[in-house]
Amino acid sequence: MGRTWGAVAVVAVLGSASAVAVAAAGGGGGATSAQAPVRYEQSDLYIEYNATAGDAGLQLGLDAEDWRQFTLLDTKGRRLAEVDARGRLRSFGLTELFFEAAEPSFKELPFREFKKRIPEGTYRFRGVDVDGRRVIGSDRLTHVIPAAPKVTFPTRGARVDPSNFKVTWESVTRPAGVRIVSYQVIVRQGERELSMYLPSTATSATIPPEFVRSGTALTGELLARERSGNQTITEFPTFRSA
Numbered sequence: 001m002g003r004t005w006g007a008v009a010v011v012a013v014l015g016s017a018s019a020v021a022v023a024a025a026g027g028g029g030g031a032t033s034a035q036a037p038v039r040y041e042q043s044d045l046y047i048e049y050n051a052t053a054g055d056a057g058l059q060l061g062l063d064a065e066d067w068r069q070f071t072l073l074d075t076k077g078r079r080l081a082e083v084d085a086r087g088r089l090r091s092f093g094l095t096e097l098f099f100e101a102a103e104p105s106f107k108e109l110p111f112r113e114f115k116k117r118i119p120e121g122t123y124r125f126r127g128v129d130v131d132g133r134r135v136i137g138s139d140r141l142t143h144v145i146p147a148a149p150k151v152t153f154p155t156r157g158a159r160v161d162p163s164n165f166k167v168t169w170e171s172v173t174r175p176a177g178v179r180i181v182s183y184q185v186i187v188r189q190g191e192r193e194l195s196m197y198l199p200s201t202a203t204s205a206t207i208p209p210e211f212v213r214s215g216t217a218l219t220g221e222l223l224a225r226e227r228s229g230n231q232t233i234t235e236f237p238t239f240r241s242a
Contacts, residue, residue, distance in 0.1 A: 035133045040064045043125040043137030045072075046229030047118070048100065049111075051148030052221075053235065056114050057103035062125060064135050066093030069128040075121030093130040115143050139229075146224040146232040147174040149183070154218075156237035162212035165241070168204045172224040172232075179227045187220040187236075189213060212241050 042063035049056045060072065060081070068090050072081040085094055118141070125137035150170040154160060167187070172180050185205040187194045194211045212218070217240050225231040 035131075037134035037136045038064070038129070040125055040127070040135055040137035042096075043139050044229050045123050045139045045141050046231065047141070047143075047145065048103075048231050048233065049145045050103070050233045050235070052233065053103075054106045055103040056106075056111055057101045058118055059098070059100040061096075061098045062137070063096045064127065064129070065095060066130045067095070067127045067135055068093055068130050070097065070135075071126045073124040073126060075119055075123060077124070080123070091130060142228040142230065144175070144178060144226055144228055145230050146172050146178050146180060146226050148232055149222045149224045149234045151222055151234055151236060154236055154239040156239070158239040159242050160212070160218075160239060162214050162241045163209040165207045165209075165212060166204050167207065167220070167222065167236075169222055169234075171203055180224050181227050182225045184223040184225065184231075185220070186223075187211070187218060189216055189218050189241075214241050216241055 040062050042061055044061040046059055047056055048059050062070065068085040070083040071079055074080045081099070083094075083097060085092075120141055120143050122138050122140050125135075125139070127135035129135055149172050151167070152170060153166065153168045167185050169183070172178065180200045182200060183198045183202055183205075185196050185198065187207055189212065192211070194207065196205055198205055217238055218236075219238050220236040222234050222236070223231045
């Protein structure tokens with residue numbers, strides 16, 4: 001299948017020569033403290049499925065105050081990823097973290113194989129803050145993936161009025177049991193990007209005229225996010241403003 005997904009240790013270093021080192025890791029845990037642990041303010045693990053490009057990736061978001069070490073444990077308690085602050089960052093601490101794994105195409109890694117490598121179940125977040133206190137959290141990963149949202153406008157080659165332009169789509173109701181909690185609309189025009197989050201009841205988004213320049217090509221995408229956090233992307237075809 002091409003790639004082997006193993007545990008990864010990421011060490012952040014801040015000094016006179018800043019660097020980030022990435023290396024294979026295995027085994028063991030991290031530092032602990034006799035103090036009562038605190039919980040991550042955010043501990044999210046989810047799948048992003050791109051229905052247009054034909055790929056999927058694992059994404060993680062976490063937030064806690066002034067932490068210096070983080071470990072993600074899989075459903076069997078094995079280290080899947082690790083971040084360890086070194087040098088000046090070790091006493092200064094980190095707060096938020098977001099990463100997304102590489103997204104090989106389904107031709108290289110079929111989604112059924114992806115699900116075997118990243119199984120459903122509870123993944124644990126473990127860390128240590130700058131005072132040596134343990135930081136804990138968890139998230140349950142599911143394989144409930146929203147169906148690809150159907151964009152009804154813009155269509156391929158459409159010309160839009162910069163002063164009166166809406167993205168429209170049909171509500172995502174499949175597969176059975178899916179519950180959409182939000183949609184995200186992203187519109188790109190050259191190096192400029194507009195992103196907005198909308199409630200699950202929305203089926204359209206008005207693009208501000210201040211964003212759209214006349215006579216230019218635009219692209220974008222629509223994401224449907226499920227209550228588990230898993231989200232599916234439909235990319236827009238290229239269109240132009242009048």
